[in-house]
């Protein structure tokens with residue numbers, strides 16, 4: 001069997017087009033377009049690339065991008081003051097602080113300063129709590145993108161065995177919550193899990209968010225599994241995922257490629273979340289079909 005390739009790039013492009021279509025409708029109702037503020041502290045090369053592509057995608061969707069680049073030696077108080085000012089700014093519907101932050105700044109304190117109504121990354125305790133108790137809120141972009149790809153391919157996920165490898169607050173934990181919300185039987189595996197291949201073999205759905213190049217082998221998978229590879233690892237100048245795609249493709253029914261799978265979904269969901277917060281802040285009904 002050769003696994004079907006789950007084309008996240010195409011899915012993301014279609015989602016971005018749907019978001020862009022709604023922007024003029026929002027503008028007609030409110031007299032302004034949605035705005036996303038992105039804050040970058042320091043010179044981290046990967047973060048600079050991410051921030052640049054987020055700004056470009058925001059403008060392409062017809063929204064306003066407010067980009068704030070602060071020096072590496074910015075203090076925590078200065079950053080929090082900016083985040084609070086963005087919270088008070090009516091033109092800003094979404095606030096994203098690019099992580100990681102320099103060591104003198106406590107990420108948790110900065111996230112706590114983000115207005116939960118503008119928390120398009122879904123990182124605040126308010127939104128994490130809403131996801132945990134099953135209430136509507138803003139969900140982190142990467143796991144929500146993974147869920148959309150899974151539902152698009154598999155339809156109803158109820159009763160399926162899902163194994164999420166990785167327990168970060170950004171990917172693994174919210175992914176597990178989302179799959180639980182869909183009534184999957186969810187296992188979260190992590191660095192201390194015993195017999196990871198044995199755990200993964202149970203799964204109809206595998207989501208790998210580890211950050212270890214090609215760690216998950218085809219021999220670990222249940223035949224016919226659907227595999228979502230979140231990993232982005234640079235190996236000898238090339239991007240590879242957390243799944244060994246060559247061996248996995250011989251066993252899985254479907255797999256996301258790296259690049260071109262989950263990565264493009266993350267930005268598309270960021271735009272989608274910004275459109276959603278803009279509607280909520282304007283007292284408009286949430287846009288459908290997103």
Ligand code: NAD
Pocket residue numbers: 142165166167168169170171172189190191192193196209210211212230231232233262263264266
């Ligand atoms: P992280 O480092 O915060 O978390 C990694 C997790 O993997 C930890 O919970 C750890 O317990 C687990 N882990 C580590 N070694 C393991 C092992 N040997 N066996 C089982 N579990 C192990 O990383 P993260 O922020 O969750 O990101 C994970 C990967 O996803 C990275 O490659 C990152 O670049 C990528 N990522 C991609 C996107 C995207 O848009 N595609 C977004 C975010 C992260």
